[in-house]
Amino acid sequence: MEIKKTAMAGTLESSDLQIMLSQGTKGIEFDLTSDVAKQFGDDIKATIKAVLDAFGIDNVLVKVVDKGALTPVIKARAITAAQRALDIADQPQWEVL
Structure with a gap:
């Protein structure tokens, strides 16, 4: 599936993760900032x-x-960002959970 719009999920609070998905052209490209x-x-x-x-x-x-x-938070934020980016937030694909 193609990204329809840039989307973000999460916060910059402690124990959280902020993820932004935007249209790419070279496969899955990561820009990761983390102390760990x-x-x-x-x-x-x-x-x-895995979510993508x-x-x-x-x-x-x-x-x-x-x-x-933690991993469940990362997965939840990735699912949310993906659904927003694909413009299917109103019709979630529960099978990806």
Whole structure:
């Protein structure tokens, strides 16, 4: 699926994560900012990529600012941003959960 509009989810509060999805042209490109990127950067990217794959999104620029979010929070923010970016927030695809 193609991104219809740039979308954001999350906050910059402690234990949260802010993610922004915008149209890309070279597959899934990550811009990750996190104090724990060395330890958990690959896991954060893998969680987000799994959500994007579930929605069939393959060309996207993913900007992530992590403030210590746990995996369920990362997944929830990625799902929300994906639904907003695809303009299907009113018709959620529950099977991706």
